Amino acid sequence: MLEPEKMIWTPRAWLTDPATRGWRSDVLLKINGRGEWASIESNTPREAAAARGAQCLNEALLPSPVNTHSHAFQRAFAGLSERRVGDRDDFWSWRDRMYQVALAISPEQLKSIASQLYVELLRGGYTHVCEFHYVHHDVDGSPFHHPFAMTDALIDAACEVGIGLTVLPVLYERAGFAAPALRDDQRRFATNVEFVISLQDYVNARGIANETPLNAGVAIHSLRAAKPDSIRSLAERVRGPIHIHVAEQTGEIDDCLASTGLRPVEWLAAQGLLDPRWHLVHATHVTQQEIHAVSKAGAGVVLCPTTEANLGDGLTDVAAWFDAGVASSIGSDSHVNRDWREELRLLEYGQRLQRRQRNVIAAPQQFDGSTAARAFSMAVDAGAAAAGLLCWGLRVGARADALCVNHHQAALLGVPDSHTLDALVFSSPAAPFDAVMVAGRWVLGANDDASRAGVVSGQANSIERDFAAAMRRLHRSN
Ligand SMILES: [Zn+2]
Numbered sequence: 001m002l003e004p005e006k007m008i009w010t011p012r013a014w015l016t017d018p019a020t021r022g023w024r025s026d027v028l029l030k031i032n033g034r035g036e037w038a039s040i041e042s043n044t045p046r047e048a049a050a051a052r053g054a055q056c057l058n059e060a061l062l063p064s065p066v067n068t069h070s071h072a073f074q075r076a077f078a079g080l081s082e083r084r085v086g087d088r089d090d091f092w093s094w095r096d097r098m099y100q101v102a103l104a105i106s107p108e109q110l111k112s113i114a115s116q117l118y119v120e121l122l123r124g125g126y127t128h129v130c131e132f133h134y135v136h137h138d139v140d141g142s143p144f145h146h147p148f149a150m151t152d153a154l155i156d157a158a159c160e161v162g163i164g165l166t167v168l169p170v171l172y173e174r175a176g177f178a179a180p181a182l183r184d185d186q187r188r189f190a191t192n193v194e195f196v197i198s199l200q201d202y203v204n205a206r207g208i209a210n211e212t213p214l215n216a217g218v219a220i221h222s223l224r225a226a227k228p229d230s231i232r233s234l235a236e237r238v239r240g241p242i243h244i245h246v247a248e249q250t251g252e253i254d255d256c257l258a259s260t261g262l263r264p265v266e267w268l269a270a271q272g273l274l275d276p277r278w279h280l281v282h283a284t285h286v287t288q289q290e291i292h293a294v295s296k297a298g299a300g301v302v303l304c305p306t307t308e309a310n311l312g313d314g315l316t317d318v319a320a321w322f323d324a325g326v327a328s329s330i331g332s333d334s335h336v337n338r339d340w341r342e343e344l345r346l347l348e349y350g351q352r353l354q355r356r357q358r359n360v361i362a363a364p365q366q367f368d369g370s371t372a373a374r375a376f377s378m379a380v381d382a383g384a385a386a387a388g389l390l391c392w393g394l395r396v397g398a399r400a401d402a403l404c405v406n407h408h409q410a411a412l413l414g415v416p417d418s419h420t421l422d423a424l425v426f427s428s429p430a431a432p433f434d435a436v437m438v439a440g441r442w443v444l445g446a447n448d449d450a451s452r453a454g455v456v457s458g459q460a461n462s463i464e465r466d467f468a469a470a471m472r473r474l475h476r477s478n
Pocket residue numbers: 069071132245281333
C-alpha cells in the first residue's frame with residue numbers, strides 16, 4: 001500500500017552514501033510512498049524545510065545497523081545462566097541449560113518473548129533483525145498442526161512492534177560430525193532441505209504486501225549439524241543470504257579437522273561453496289589464510305561480541321577482518337545485551353585487552369581515526385547483504401529507517417558534534433533511542449512529541465506484561 005510522500009529535516013545526519021559518508025548538516029530527507037528515502041539534501045536551512053512542509057526534528061539522525069544474528073527465544077534465558085555449580089562451566093554446559101528453555105517454549109510464549117525483545121532492540125538502535133530460527137516443532141518433536149507456527153510467532157511479534165525481520169530457517173540434521181541423527185533433546189530442531197526451502201517460500205509469500213518489512217534467507221546450523229550433501233544441495237537451490245555458525249568453539253575446529261582433515265572455514269572454501277551470499281557467524285577461531293579465503297569469495301562475517309564474551313568463545317582478529325575488506329556485521333545472538341553501542345564497545349575492548357593497545361579497530365586515514373565511526377560504518381554497510389537487502393542506511397533508495405539521537409543525554413552533554421559517535425559508544429551507558437523510524441513510519445515515538453507517537457507507544461505496557469507472564473510460566477520450576 002502506497003503512503004503519501006513526506007519529508008523530515010534534521011540539524012545533522014550521518015549519511016551512508018559512499019560519496020558523502022559521515023556527518024552532514026541541515027539535512028532534508030524525502031520519503032516516498034514505498035517508505036524509502038527518495039532524496040537527501042544537505043545544507044537546507046530549517047526555515048526553508050519547514051516552508052516545504054517537512055517535519056523538523058531537533059535531534060541528529062543516525063542509520064541503524066541491522067542486527068544480523070538473533071535467537072529470539074534465548075531472550076527468555078538472559079541472566080539465568082550466570083552461576084557455576086561444578087568445577088567448570090563452558091559453552092557446552094551453557095547449551096545444555098539453554099536447551100531446557102528451547103524444549104519448553106510454546107508458540108504463544110515465543111510471540112510474547114519476541115515482542116518484548118523487538119521493542120528492546122528498537123530502543124537499542126536496531127530497526128531490522130535476522131532470526132537464525134531453529135525451534136520449529138512441538139515439545140515432543142512432532143510437527144505442529146500448522147507446521148510453521150513458531151515462525152508465525154516471530155513474524156507476528158515483528159509486525160506488532162514494527163521492526164524489520166529476515167527469517168533464516170535453519171538446516172539441522174545431526175548432533176555431530178560422526179552422529180547419524182540429532183540427540184533427543186534436539187528433537188524440536190529437526191529439518192531437512194525441503195523443509196527449509198518451503199519455510200523460506202512461506203515467509204517470502206507472507207512478506208508481500210506486509211506493512212512491516214519481512215523477507216527470508218536460509219541458515220545451516222553448523223558444519224557439525226548438517227550433512228555435506230545437504231549443504232551443497234541447499235546452496236545450489238536457494239536465493240538470498242545463507243548464514244552458518246562457524247568456528248565458534250575450538251572443540252568444533254578439532255572435530256572438523258578429525259572428520260574432514262580441514263578447519264571449518266577452510267572446508268567451506270575448499271568445497272567452492274563460499275560466495276557473497278554467505279555470512280559466517282562468529283568465525284572466531286580462524287587463520288589468516290581463512291580470512292583471505294572469505295575475503296576473496298566476497299562472503300561476510302557476523303560478529304556477536306557480547307554473546308561471545310558471555311559464552312567464553314574467544315576473540316577473533318577484528319582488525320584483520322576489517323583490513324581484509326570482509327563485510328563484518330554485528331548480532332546480539334543470545335540477547336544478553338540488546339544495544340549495538342555495547343556490541344561495538346566490547347568489539348574494541350576485547351582487542352585492547354588482548355593486544356594491550358588502544359583504538360585497535362581504527363584506521364587513521366578513515367573518519368579522523370575514530371574507532372566508533374569505523375566500526376559503526378562497517379556494521380551499517382555490512383548488515384544489508386546479510387539481511388538480503390540491496391541498499392541500506394541514510395542514502396537514496398534505501399528503506400527509510402532512522403534513529404533520533406537524544407542530545408540531552410548525559411553521555412553527550414558538552415561533547416563536540418564531531419565526537420558524537422565516539423561518546424555514544426565509549427561513554428556508557430548511553431540513553432536508549434527514543435524515536436525510531438522503520439520504512440517511513442515512527443515505530444518508537446519521542447515522549448514529548450505527539451507527531452512522532454510510535455506504533456509501539458500504546459502497547460509497550462501490555463507487551464511487558466505478556467513477557468513477564470511468559471517468563472514466569474517458563475521458569476516456574478526454577
Ligand atoms: Zn547463534
